[in-house]
Amino acid sequence: MSLRTRLLLALLATSVVTLGVAALALLQPLQQRLDRQSRDSVEAVSRATRPALQTALARSGGTVDFTVGEILRTLAQRADARVGLFNATPTNLYPEGGITDPNVGDLRQVVVSNQTQSSASKDGPGVAVVLRPSARGIANGDLSADAQFRILVVRKSEPGGSAVDTVRSAFLTAAVIGLGVALLLGIALSTGLSRRLGRLRRSALALARDGVNAPPPPVDHGADEVGDLARALASMQQALRRQEEARRAFVATASHELRTPLTSLSGNLELLLEDLDAGHLDAEEAGAVLRGGQQQLRRLANLASELLDLSRLDAGVELRREPVEVGELCRAVAAEFALRARDRAVDVEVVPPTGPVWAAGDPGAVARVARILIDNALRFSPAGATIRVAAEYHGDRATLEVVDRGPGVPAEERDLIFERFQRGTRTGGEGGFGLGLAIGRELARRLDGELELAPAPPGGGARFVLTLPIEMPRGSGEGEDVGSEDAAGDAPAEAPSMPRRM
Numbered sequence: 001m002s003l004r005t006r007l008l009l010a011l012l013a014t015s016v017v018t019l020g021v022a023a024l025a026l027l028q029p030l031q032q033r034l035d036r037q038s039r040d041s042v043e044a045v046s047r048a049t050r051p052a053l054q055t056a057l058a059r060s061g062g063t064v065d066f067t068v069g070e071i072l073r074t075l076a077q078r079a080d081a082r083v084g085l086f087n088a089t090p091t092n093l094y095p096e097g098g099i100t101d102p103n104v105g106d107l108r109q110v111v112v113s114n115q116t117q118s119s120a121s122k123d124g125p126g127v128a129v130v131l132r133p134s135a136r137g138i139a140n141g142d143l144s145a146d147a148q149f150r151i152l153v154v155r156k157s158e159p160g161g162s163a164v165d166t167v168r169s170a171f172l173t174a175a176v177i178g179l180g181v182a183l184l185l186g187i188a189l190s191t192g193l194s195r196r197l198g199r200l201r202r203s204a205l206a207l208a209r210d211g212v213n214a215p216p217p218p219v220d221h222g223a224d225e226v227g228d229l230a231r232a233l234a235s236m237q238q239a240l241r242r243q244e245e246a247r248r249a250f251v252a253t254a255s256h257e258l259r260t261p262l263t264s265l266s267g268n269l270e271l272l273l274e275d276l277d278a279g280h281l282d283a284e285e286a287g288a289v290l291r292g293g294q295q296q297l298r299r300l301a302n303l304a305s306e307l308l309d310l311s312r313l314d315a316g317v318e319l320r321r322e323p324v325e326v327g328e329l330c331r332a333v334a335a336e337f338a339l340r341a342r343d344r345a346v347d348v349e350v351v352p353p354t355g356p357v358w359a360a361g362d363p364g365a366v367a368r369v370a371r372i373l374i375d376n377a378l379r380f381s382p383a384g385a386t387i388r389v390a391a392e393y394h395g396d397r398a399t400l401e402v403v404d405r406g407p408g409v410p411a412e413e414r415d416l417i418f419e420r421f422q423r424g425t426r427t428g429g430e431g432g433f434g435l436g437l438a439i440g441r442e443l444a445r446r447l448d449g450e451l452e453l454a455p456a457p458p459g460g461g462a463r464f465v466l467t468l469p470i471e472m473p474r475g476s477g478e479g480e481d482v483g484s485e486d487a488a489g490d491a492p493a494e495a496p497s498m499p500r501r502m
Contacts, residue, residue, distance in 0.1 A: 011186040099155060111151065119155065200230055319361075327391040333367055359449075366466075401464070409456075414453050437464075444467070448468075
């Protein structure tokens with residue numbers, strides 16, 4: 001059974017059950033209430049007519065003359081009822097009234113009790129009212145003195161029937177119309193829903209069959225779950241396409257980047273072997289060859305490290321969270337690049353803060369981000385330039401800032417360079433896989449921080465800022481004052497020992 005058929009059946013079943021429950025809850029209580037109101041109204045009219053009818057019967061000697069008959073006919077019209085006049089036998093003294101089967105028990109009970117009694121038969125519910133009762137006959141238990149009293153029986157012709165029939169007819173009409181409208185709405189709703197789901201099904205099958213080359217799913221602007229599903233499917237397909245493009249770019253870049261150092265290493269080793277075999281090895285030339293090989297091995301090691309970091313991030317390896325002194329970490333990481341910076345004639349300047357700069361994070365992860373930023377700055381800084389590394393507080397955050405004097409990053413590439421396997425256009429021929437900044441940003445966000453490209457410094461270049469939450473070591477007593485600097489960046493007077501914003 002299709003989804004459309006199930007929806008239609010469910011909607012119709014719900015409508016039928018709702019209408020059935022409404023009928024049971026409405027029609028039966030309505031019938032009972034109308035019957036009660038009818039009986040009350042008949043009783044009230046009968047009691048109101050009793051004085052005039054007793055007077056007329058007294059004048060006529062207990063017979064039904066014109067006056068009595070007129071009173072009875074008027075009563076029947078006012079109460080919209082059947083009227084009967086009986087004695088205790090009971091004998092019908094007014095057959096024109098339409099009551100043919102009085103309940104003898106009801107008649108005797110009304111005479112004995114001298115009270116108005118309910119009276120019911122196939123003619124419908126009503127009341128029995130005693131007229132001129134004989135106190136002597138009642139006291140002696142003798143009900144044969146029928147000349148001393150008369151019994152007025154008034155029964156509603158159709159107690160509540162016409163009103164209930166009208167309501168029932170209107171209800172059935174409304175139910176038929178409601179079911180028709182529900183059916184039409186169900187057809188429209190199920191048709192539209194099944195059509196939209198069918199498009200999504202075809203798109204999903206095409207995506208499974210053709211992969212990222214499948215045509216994109218149709219645009220669905222519906223503000224419901226199906227629309228959300230369509231947009232999620234389109235977003236997923238776009239993400240898969242981006243990942244596939246990144247994978248292809250990575251394969252192309254990796255093949256180039258790996259071929260270059262491997263070819264260089266292979267050539268250098270062949271040269272060394274030829275010199276060794278010939279027996280005239282030049283030490284200076286061999287040293288140059290080995291230094292070149294060492295540089296190529298460094299590139300391969302850097303690639304392996306980046307791929308390892310990337311796999312750990314994708315695996316969701318948990319990072320530690322503890323106080324990290326960012327200033328000391330900057331000095332330690334910058335010292336690792338001293339030899340490389342000297343070879344490139346670039347100066348790495350670590351700006352000493354006025355005091356410890358504490359941040360919350362994983363020491364290894366923070367050091368990894370610092371290495372990525374300094375390595376990136378060394379790649380693009382020209383000879384004679386200075387790379388500035390500074391740790392400081394900015395408000396309630398601790399920052400690590402790396403500023404270089406390289407070619408900078410165009411405005412349209414500010415977000416691109418943080419994506420995996422994406423590189424800017426101003427690389428100056430420097431190799432790379434486009435993974436460093438992507439790894440750095442993911443690590444920063446895993447540490448509840450952020451890595452971003454800040455506005456370029458005066459004179460050009462690039463400025464990358466790592467922002468981390470502040471966490472003081474236990475027992476330092478300085479946690480309450482961190483981040484309370486004034487707008488100018490100076491520490492407040494009550495906490496002169498806190499580091500100032502640089």
